[in-house]
Amino acid sequence: xxxxxxxxxxxxxxxxxxxxxxxxxxxxxxxxxxxxxxxxxxxxxxxxxxxxxxxxxxxxxxxxxxxxxxxxxxxxxxxxxxxxxxxxxxxxxxxxxxxxxxxxxxxxxxxxxxxxxxxxxxxxxxxxxxxxxxxxxxxxxxxxxxxxxxxxxxxxxxxxxxxxxxxxxxxxxxxxxxxxxxxxxxxxxxxxxxxxxxxxxxxxxxxxxxxxxxxxxxxxxxxxxxxxxxxxxxxxxxxxxxxxxxxxxxxxxxxxxxxxxxxxxxxxxxxxxxxxxxxxxxxxxxxxxxxxxxxxxxxxxxxxxxxxxxxxxxxxxxxxxxxxxxxxxxxxx
Amino acid sequence: xxxxxxxxxxxxxxxxxxxxxxxxxxxxxxxxxxxxxxxxxxxxxxxxxxxxxxxxxxxxxxxxxxxxxxxxxxxxxxxxxxxxxxxxxxxxxxxxxxxxxxxxxxxxxxxxxxxxxxxxxxxxxxxxxxxxxxxxxxxxxxxxxxxxxxxxxxxxxxxxxxxxxxxxxxxxx
Numbered sequence: 176x177x178x179x180x181x182x183x184x185x186x187x188x189x190x191x192x193x194x195x196x197x198x199x200x201x202x203x204x205x206x207x208x209x210x211x212x213x214x215x216x217x218x219x220x221x222x223x224x225x226x227x228x229x230x231x232x233x234x235x236x237x238x239x240x241x242x243x244x245x246x247x248x249x250x251x252x253x254x255x256x257x258x259x260x261x262x263x264x265x266x267x268x269x270x271x272x273x274x275x276x277x278x279x280x281x282x283x284x285x286x287x288x289x290x291x292x293x294x295x296x297x298x299x300x301x302x303x304x305x306x307x308x309x310x311x312x313x314x315x316x317x318x319x320x321x322x323x324x325x326x327x328x329x330x331x332x333x334x335x336x337x338x339x340x341x342x343x344x345x346x347x348x349x350x351x352x353x354x355x356x357x358x359x360x361x362x363x364x365x366x367x368x369x370x371x372x373x374x375x376x377x378x379x380x381x382x383x384x385x386x387x388x389x390x391x392x393x394x395x396x397x398x399x400x401x402x403x404x405x406x407x408x409x410x411x412x413x414x415x416x417x418x419x420x421x422x423x424x425x426x427x428x429x430x431x432x433x434x435x436x437x438x439x440x441x442x443x444x445x446x447x448x449x450x451x452x453x454x455x456x457x458x459x460x461x462x463x464x465x466x467x468x469x470x471x472x473x474x475x476x477x478x479x480x481x482x483x484x485x486x487x488x489x490x491x492x493x494x495x496x497x498x499x500x501x502x503x504x505x506x507x508x
Numbered sequence: 509x510x511x512x513x514x515x516x517x518x519x520x521x522x523x524x525x526x527x528x529x530x531x532x533x534x535x536x537x538x539x540x541x542x543x544x545x546x547x548x549x550x551x552x553x554x555x556x557x558x559x560x561x562x563x564x565x566x567x568x569x570x571x572x573x574x575x576x577x578x579x580x581x582x583x584x585x586x587x588x589x590x591x592x593x594x595x596x597x598x599x600x601x602x603x604x605x606x607x608x609x610x611x612x613x614x615x616x617x618x619x620x621x622x623x624x625x626x627x628x629x630x631x632x633x634x635x636x637x638x639x640x641x642x643x644x645x646x647x648x649x650x651x652x653x654x655x656x657x658x659x660x661x662x663x664x665x666x667x668x669x670x671x672x673x674x675x676x677x678x679x680x681x
Contacts, residue, residue, distance in 0.1 A: 187593060249595055252630065257587050257596035258561040260554055260633040294632055 181277050181305055186249035189215065192240055195230030204305055205338070211247045211299035214239020221477075251298055254279050264399075266294040268375075276306035276380015276387045306380055308388045312340065312482070313347035318359040319486045319494070320348075320471055322441070326364040328352060328417055330436065330468060333445040334454050335475035340482060341445040342377050344475065345419050346388055348443060349378065352417055353391020369394040370415030370440075372405035378421055403427035410438050417441045429459045436468060450474065451491055464491070515681065519673035526669015533662045535612035537654040542576055543613075543621070544647050551640045554633055561596055561629045562587035575610035579603050596629035614654075620646045 182193050182201075192215065193201065206218040214225040214236050224232040225239030233239060242250075254273050255262050265271045270280045283298035320328045335341045351358070355366030373379050373396050379386035381398040390396065395413050397405045402420050406428075409415055418435055420428070423444045435442050448454040451472060455461050463469065472487035486494040546568050553564035562584050569580030586599035594602070604622055624643040627635070 183593070190593075248630070249593075252595040252597075253593065255629070256560050256562070257599075257629040258559075258564075259630055260636045261558045261560055263632055266632070296631075 181273075181275055181303070184250070184253050184273060184277075184303075185209075186246045186253070188246055189240075189242065189250075192226050192228075192230040196226070196232070200232070206305065207301075207303040209242050209247065209250060209301040209303070211244055212241050215242055247299055247301070250301060254301075263294055267292055269295065270375065272376035272380065274382050274387065276377065278304045278306065278375065278377055280304070306377065306388075307343070308346070309340075309343050310347060310350065310389065312344055313351050314356075314358050316344065316473060316484060317348060317351050317357060318362075319473070320443075321357060321359060321362050322470070323361065327367060328441050328443065329470035330441055331443045331471045331473060332454070332460075332464075332469045333443065333473045333475065334448045334451060335445070335477075336449050337447060339475050339477040341475065342421055344473075345421065345443060345445060346378050346390060349394050349419055350389055350391040353393040366391065366393050367416035368414065370409040370413050370418045371396045372400060372402050372409060372418065372420045373398050374400060374402050374405065374421065378419065403431040406431035406435060410435055410440060415440055417443060420444045422447060424457060424459060426459050429463050432463065432468065449476075451487060511681070515677045518676050519670065522673020522676065523666075523670045526666050526672070529669065530662045530665040532612045533654075533658045533665060536614065537651050537658055539576060539611055539613050540617055540647055540651040540654055542572065543617070544644050544651065546572060546576060546580065547640050547644050547647070551637055554636050554640070575607060578610070579607045582607060597625045600625035600628050616653075617647060617650050620650070 203219040208216040227233045227238045228240045272278050280302035281298050282300035283295045285292045322329050349369050353366050353369045379390050379396040467489045470489045474485045476483045549568050553559040565580045566584035569577050583600045583603035627639045
């Protein structure tokens, strides 16, 4: 099955266990955690389970299958495409993105040079985060972000805790904006040029520069590029109408966002945080927010029942979810 | 008449065998030399090109001639084949085992090249380069030994083949 091709990166011993799991579970797995000599763990729908040696889920740690050193080495060999030496930068950052946009976090022993992490060795923990394209998650959100006067979208900050769907959302927003699907009866303008600065290859899941996910026909992806530098490069070279970046927070990111603003480019960015107040506590973002650079805010939260979202305006006043964007022009400034 | 034809056949086959042995002695240092050059190319691909292993091996294989070519291309083929999940080490060592009989090289070179497979692709660039250089260094020693042997035995083998053929003819005539 196409949606579970990621299974093939595992060594055969683990592949065998995973293939015994029922399909509905396999389709919903979010993370597979491989730790050498410790039970194999699966996360899905917000819960975690171990996988036993017989390939059934269990909550008792000692029943779990324990990946061997050999399993770990084989997994590392596969995910690095047999060429660890091409992944030095990735090893410094601690994660590798593989075909299909899946991201694999790594932990092991850090090797330092002059006090800075040079790379990892003896890698024994792997966190395989399965990327899933969920077309349509942005449908209900994009109408709230429209700027009718300028026929574009607002500067937007999307706030959510990790694993609550930020990246999935901006990937879908990129697709919607690029194809010009505004999901609003009065929004009739065509698709915009979208620039994605994808530092961790998560948004577009690029392999050799080509996006694995559908990010739309008018979307340019700058893959693996540091955000601040990438944004400046995009502004100078690709003249995007809208720029998307994931997880901003460093001073140079803010600088680049201001630059984009002055160049007339709309920015949709994400930040980690449970609430707007959390984000306000971070100095860099606080400055951007108090200068009212963002015109709208979206706060995501995923619970057992599904995804909830709240919208705020530039002054961080909660918007009532219905009716607002439908008035037309109501979202300006 | 039949005897004469038989005698000629024995002498010819003796001579051919001698020439074959001589050719093995002559080819061994040549192939070791070619292997060293191939490893140096691999070093460049890894150090400057950041080329993934499968691509690098395939590329180098294309530039070589048989029998070395098939070691590299075979290893590359196994790595790019998605159905067979093999590690770099396995595919390299398998290719060496499989193709070795077609080369003129001996067990000592084979050991070096086989050993080299254990670290292939599994460490950072510096480490890879060190292992490649180590293998090159060891191969150079073997090359010197092989040249020495070539000087000593190549001509001898050629004449020995002819002489052995002649000896057999004389003995049974």
